[in-house]
Amino acid sequence: MVFTTGPALYVIYLATTANLHALVRDPLTWNAFRNSALYALYVPVSVALALAAALAVFPYRQRWGGRLLSTAFVLPYVASAVVIALVWQAIYRWGSFGLGRADWLSNPGTALPALMLISVWAHMGGQMLVFLAGLQAIPQTYLDAARVDGAGAWSGFWHVTLPLLRPVMSLVVLTGVVGALQTFTLVFVLTQGGPSPSHATDVMAHRIYQTAFGQQGAFALASALAVVLAVMLVLLRWPQLTILRRQVRDA
């Protein structure tokens, strides 16, 4: 608690000492917000792919093929962010087609989508495993009952599976968005917010880091940015905390 409550109060104090006018007038602030929001758009993509993959793997989950696939899906989840960044930079080299052309990461127009593609790949596996566990928790009798009532595969999925997966779904989406808005390592290692001189991949967490630990050394300004980001994240997490509170009360 010493390293949480204290810093939390301290950062709010620091934020109040910042020159907020300068912050609001700085186009880089708005640029960072915009980039983070755009970047977070990969979350629905990876979640949808993960759900589709989970549904496809589900019938084979007990066989060796299914287990092998689950292991394959775990690898990107386990790998560290810097390793992922380096490997993908090596892969993106292929995008320059040997013509000395800028690859995706060095082109302001494609750098952010290139990072989003890495994120989809990195998140899909773990999310699929969560969905797989969620599917396993659905009693087969529910689906059987639906079939007896004349529901096809599609309407069984739509009216039985999907509603029962909703808690899992909201957990995955929420965790995904909260994580996406705090992305730092990929940007820091691969593009430094650039490709410079553009600020095409300068996301919130990177802007905060650069403001505080870059040449400016502006801790107060960075704190103000961090508080704004934190407020956004807490609001996003509000439903989760409400559920938590209800559970605690009922326990």
Next chain:
Amino acid sequence: MRKVLLGVLGLAMIAPFLYMVSVSFMGEAELLRWPPPLLPHAPTMGNYSAMIEALPYTRVLLNTAILAGCVMVGQVLTSAAAGYAFARLRFPGRAGIITTSLAILSLPATLLLIPRYLMIQALGWADTYPGLISTELVSVWGIFFMRQAFLMLPREVEDAARVDGAGEWTLFWRVALPLVRPAVATLALLAFLDQWRNFVWPLVITRSPRMAVAEVALAQVHTTYAGNWPYQMAAAVLLTVPLFAICLLAQRYMLSGVRFTGASVRL
């Protein structure tokens, strides 16, 4: 048809890692050819010996193990104690205290980065192990995870021990904790993994190369040997193998943890 699609998907998950291993055995000149070769023409171990020296590998492993090990033990102890208290002990204002502390503890790391840095700096702990470790010892999700585990224990076991004259501490340490051993293993594993991959905090709080942990050392290799893909991939393999080995050994504990966290990855 479905099996083919699944196979392709599985391959897409593994292919980048295979490419990483492949490139790590190539000579530097080999990658200048176009198109870049998929497999090494004349495999060499030279990149590995160069990277073991340049990282330096043993020092980086030691630092990472110290960070991950200490945090693992710390998080298990704090999470188990707090989780047990929140699950079992009755005290006035309990629900309020639990939700407030959980709300405070779930503040994003990005928010706490700057004040923690300034605090550790003021304590004179920058660039030391205590500075690296101390802020990471408590984890919200760890507490909540252990609380869930304790809630699932039947009360009768503890009641029986209580009748036999056991105090609260004995109940926790000798009765409840051994019963939730799988949860402890899961938490320990995930805490270890999480810290092995910790990047931002070590990046700001350590400066000297002798304090570098895996991620920081690898990022350093990336800038020092920019463009030398075989070097970078060899270093990445060296620092990934221990991680994958641990996960493989403890795979069954990992899956339950992945589910609980909703698969968050810190990128």
